[in-house]
Each structure stands twice: as structure tokens, then as C-alpha cells.
Amino acid sequence: MTAVAPVARKPMNLHRLREMHAQGEKITMLTAYDATFARLVDDAGVDCILVGDSLGMIVQGHTSTVPVTLDEMVYHTRCVARGNQTAWIVSDLPFGSYQESREQALRSCVALMQAGAHMIKLEGGGWTTEVVHFLTERGIPVCGHLGLTPQSVHALGGYRIQGRDEAGATTLRKHAAELAQAGAAMTVLELMPSAVARQVQDENPGMMVIGIGAGSGTAGQVLVLHDMLSITRGKLPRFVRNFTAEGGSAEDAVRRYVAAVKDGSFPDETLHAY
Numbered sequence: 001m002t003a004v005a006p007v008a009r010k011p012m013n014l015h016r017l018r019e020m021h022a023q024g025e026k027i028t029m030l031t032a033y034d035a036t037f038a039r040l041v042d043d044a045g046v047d048c049i050l051v052g053d054s055l056g057m058i059v060q061g062h063t064s065t066v067p068v069t070l071d072e073m074v075y076h077t078r079c080v081a082r083g084n085q086t087a088w089i090v091s092d093l094p095f096g097s098y099q100e101s102r103e104q105a106l107r108s109c110v111a112l113m114q115a116g117a118h119m120i121k122l123e124g125g126g127w128t129t130e131v132v133h134f135l136t137e138r139g140i141p142v143c144g145h146l147g148l149t150p151q152s153v154h155a156l157g158g159y160r161i162q163g164r165d166e167a168g169a170t171t172l173r174k175h176a177a178e179l180a181q182a183g184a185a186m187t188v189l190e191l192m193p194s195a196v197a198r199q200v201q202d203e204n205p206g207m208m209v210i211g212i213g214a215g216s217g218t219a220g221q222v223l224v225l226h227d228m229l230s231i232t233r234g235k236l237p238r239f240v241r242n243f244t245a246e247g248g249s250a251e252d253a254v255r256r257y258v259a260a261v262k263d264g265s266f267p268d269e270t271l272h273a274y
């Protein structure tokens, strides 16, 4: 193995992320589930690493995120925290680890934060408002997740675009405003028309909206690392760009992703949006 040059960046924090957002600098996020990839994406300059429960599909070979357990999320968060030096680590609360009560949610957050997470992410709107308020009051940085919420894939009837009709878009906007009021510093919006995501960001300027398949009008972008490296098998969604197409190393591909998000060339509204 070759020696890796020391990382010159300062560790990311919530204050710095908020400053970037206020100054109009786009926020970059990629998933990682292990120490090697965490080190690689951190060295390539990504602002945030998401230890996503997508690891259920990417690492464990399941067909959804539903089977992922809290112990597994704790394990992968520990692996990522060991590899990472500067990126802000967001870890997913997996299905079944926060739906029961706000106290259960708090215990699950404690486990993830003691494993190295800086922020936790939970899916859903409406009923989650009270939980988010409870957690943020107790000093836990929270990221919401609205739109296509993969833990509810069976209730949603598949991986479908959300918020396409007026009623759906209105509910999304309402849930986003409630999350912002409850103290969520960040919210992921997944798979929805660009216009809806842009409206959510505009209506909640203090909340960092991170889009995936939600167009270019958000504070930042997230992709599943294996998708943008094009090592995921099978057909990929329209919103994914293959950053390895121009050649070079995996780290070069991640650097290209960071540059493209920062300069606004990814996502391209004509290619990667709905």
C-alpha cells in the first residue's frame, strides 16, 4: 500500500456547515460504510459522510433497508469514524429503532453518537416532529428525510417519485416546515420534482436541504458512493451520474463529484432531475 498524504482540512462542524449554506456554498455528502471508503471520500474533500442504512442493500445484499438493525448501524458507524478525519458523519437510525417512542429514539441516537456519529438521520414527517424536537432539545443534531423514504417502501408501493401531485407536494412542504421548526438542522429530500424541493429549501432557508433525485435547488447533494462509482450492479436511477466515466481512480471520481456539486454542474436539470 502507498502512504497517504496528511489531510490538511479542519474537522467539519455544524457551525461551519451553516456558514457554507448561508454563503451559498453547496454541501457535498456521500455514503460510506467502512474505514477505507470513509478515508477515501474524506481525503477527496467531501463535507459530510452518510452512514446510510442503504448498507442493507449495498453491503448486506438485502432488497431493502428494512432488515438493517441498530447494532449493524453502530458497527458501520464505528468503522467509518475510524477511517474519517474531517468529514461530518451522519448516521441513519434504522427501521424499528425510533418509531416506538421518543425515549427509544434517544437511546438509539446515544448508541450511534457513542460510535462516532455527529448527527443522526431519521425518516418521515408529521409524527416525527415531536421526536425531532425531543432529540434536538437534548443536544442531538438531527437530519430529517422526506419524499421517498426507503424504510416505508412497502407502504409507498415501491421506489416511486413523491410529491408529483398538488396534495403530495403540499404534505411534503408541511412536513419540511415542521421539521425545521422542531430544530432539524438538515433534511434529505429524496426522489421528487425539482420544483418541490426548491420550494422546500426556499421556504425553510435556515435548514440545509440535501437532495438526492430532487434537482439542483437545494443546499447540497448526496449520492450512494457505489452508485456514483458505477460499481452497483443493475439499472441505476436517472438521478445518478457515473463519475468514473472520465477514468482515473475512485478518489479522482469523488473529487469530480465534489467539484461538480460545488460548481452547480451536478445535478444537471436536463439529465438527473424530475
Ligand code: KIV
Residues within 6 Å of the ligand: 031, 050, 051, 052, 053, 054, 055, 092, 188, 190, 212, 222, 224
Ligand atoms: O441510506 C441512505 O444511503 C440514504 C440516502 C439514499 C440518502 O438515506
